[in-house]
Amino acid sequence: MKELRKKLKIGLLVVCLLFSGSRPLVQAASEGHSDGEQTKLPEQPGDGLVKMAEVARLIVDSQNRYMDMEKSYSEGYVPKVEDGKAILVVPFQCEEELKNHLLRISLHLGDAQNMPFVCKNYKKNVALQRVNINDSAETAECYLAVFELELREDRQNGSYPVTLEVQAVDAAGNDIQEEVIIYVTITDASNANQDDQNPDNPNPDDTGNVPDAGGDTTSGDSAQDLPEFAPKVMVQSCQFSKQPIQAGDTFTMDITLLNTSKTDLVKNMTVMISGQGEYFNLLSQTDTIYIDSIPAGSTSVVSYQYTVQAATPQGQYTMELALDYADAKGNVYTVSGKANVPVEQPVRMSFDPLVLAAEVQVADVVDAQIQAMNLGRSKVYNVRAVVEADGLKPEGTIFIGDIEAGARGEGSTRISITSLSEGSSLYGKTNGTVTFYYEDERGQEYTETAEISTTIQSPFSNTEDKEEDKTGQWWVIMAGIGGLLAVLAAVIAAYRAMTHDQKLLSSADRLR
CATH class of the missing domain: 2.60.40.10 (Immunoglobulins)
Incomplete structure (x- = not known):
């Protein structure tokens, strides 16, 4: 009957491991497990709701034997107990890549008064490694967690749960938390300790369980002991x-x-x-x-x-x-x-038009200034303008810079005027564009375009006008000089006539 129960227990455990749809829970089969309560995985805060991503799952390799394992988990692995220590071996595997290829594992040994273990802090980092399996040259990649648990001298026979709390981070940055329960079976407790534990029946069997009235021993493992997994x-x-x-x-x-x-x-x-x-x-x-x-x-x-x-x-x-x-x-x-x-936030910009004189001459250098206003509610970056037109050669891009929401900015450059390179004439009207560039907070670039126009004239156009003006002024001056000479001649003639008359009067006076 005991052998039949053991086989049934192992079979149920294998089914649980193979078809579980949630986080892995390993419960080692042992004849000494008499815990009749149902075991459930604890829920983590916020567990089960993940935005836009699948979280990697850790599993325990139940098919292979590793060092210090007499059986695989599917065969009913029980931690080895010898020389006052319990050796716990748990081979974790993960289909997805973990950050730094590392697990952080800590043990919880249960009730400090009743546990058979010496109370210590058991924590370690376990790295991904390739190890031999099944006592052969065959290897497997896994996170092999091995703990040696020191046993108390006053330990009692029985089956004791040890909880492994496993933490990791997958390659996508998602946190992984798993809990695994392993039962450690103690059978080497001293008779004195067993007598203290069972004063009414000092003759337990070799597994630490006390026979019932019918002489049968129950291991406590049944279908009700298998974990129930909450749907997530x-x-x-x-x-x-x-x-x-x-x-x-x-x-x-x-x-x-x-x-x-x-x-x-x-x-x-x-x-x-x-x-x-x-x-x-x-x-x-x-x-x-x-x-x-x-x-x-x-x-x-x-x-x-x-x-x-x-x-x-x-x-x-x-x-x-x-x-x-x-x-x-x-x-x-x-x-x-x-x-x-x-x-x-939508980006909204306003630019004042670039104003040029209606007429410019070749070899002139004119100042070009642009003002911009940010009408949106977010900052804009790298505001600038590029002037392009035949006959206009700017010194460079008009750079305004970053503009806060609701603020203004301005920039300027100098534009040299050259003759036209397109068409049959070197001078005349030219049309061009001013292209405004700016970026939002995400770095996306926006552009706006405005048209400009002016007339380019010969560098000698003003000189010819001045020469014509100077010729007209010469004849005016000459006419003025001629008039002045005529007046002067009239004055001289009058003076001479007056002088002649005075001489005649003087001669007449002398004759008298």
């Missing part, structure tokens, strides 16, 4: 009705929920969304959505509609999700998670 629900994806989402937009968010269990459905689920009420207005009729059931391995989609306020700063905003559901047996579970919504 996670966010498989989150899609938006428009991309990118800008402040002031209205959008719909479709959240796909996945039942990760391969065997169990979940039912009677409510999904409630909350968060970011300052910037997001919920347009849906309610923040809570009911889902009747999600079959094993299937998905369900819930949708929410929001409006983003125009004043929302650019950034990523988090929506809180709360999922309440039950499994087929009526057990109720609650998990929480987050969905991220990226919001951008």
Whole structure:
């Protein structure tokens, strides 16, 4: 009967290991295990809801034997107990790559008063390595955790659970937490210790179990001792009705929920969304959505509609999700998670036109100045302008720089005027463009274009006008000089006539 129970126990353990859809739990088969309580995996806070990514799973290699193992886990591995120590061997494997190829493992030995182990802190880092398996040259890659547990002298026979808490980070940066329970069977306790443990029946069998009235011994392992795995629900994806989402937009968010269990459905689920009420207005009729059931391995989609306020700063905003559901047996579970919504501020810029004189001459150098205003709610970067036109040769790009929201900026350069290189004439009207460049906070570049025009003239056009003006002024001067000479001649003639008359009068006076 004992042999039949042992085989049944091992078979159930193998089925549990092979078909478990959640985190691995290893319960070593032993005749001394008499724990009749049902063992469940503890839930981690926030476990089961992951945004847009699958988290890597750790498993225990149940098919191969490693050093200090007489049997594989599928064959009923029991930790070896000798020389006052229990040697615990757990070969972990992971299909995905782990960060630094490293596991962090700590042991929890149970109740300090009743445990057979010397109380110590057992923690270590376990690296990925390739080791021999099955007492042969064959090798396997694994994270081989080996612990030597020192036993107390006053230990009692029995089967004692040891919990391995395993932590790691996968290549995508997701945290991994697993718990594995291994039973250590003690059979070498002294008779005195056994007498103290069983005063009413001082003759336990060689496994530490006391026979019942019928002479039978129970190991405590049954179908009820196998672990029950809670079905987990996670966010498989989150899609938006428009991309990118800008402040002031209205959008719909479709959240796909996945039942990760391969065997169990979940039912009677409510999904409630909350968060970011300052910037997001919920347009849906309610923040809570009911889902009747999600079959094993299937998905369900819930949708929410929001409006983003125009004043929302650019950034990523988090929506809180709360999922309440039950499994087929009526057990109720609650998990929480987050969905991220990226919001951008629209970029709005205003540029004053580049003003040039209506007419310029070859060899002139003119100043060109541009002013820009940021009309948006986010900073813009590397604002600049490039002038391009036949006959206009700027010294370089007009660089304005970064402009804060609601601020102005300006920049200038000098433009040399040259003759036209296109067309049949060296002078005349030229048309060109001013191209404005600027970038948002994500580095995306924007461009705007404005037209400019001017007329390029010969460098001698002003000289000819001046020469014509000088010729006209010469004749005016000559006419003035001629008039002045005529007046002077008239004055001289009058003076001479007056002098002649005075002489005649003087001669007449003398004759008298």
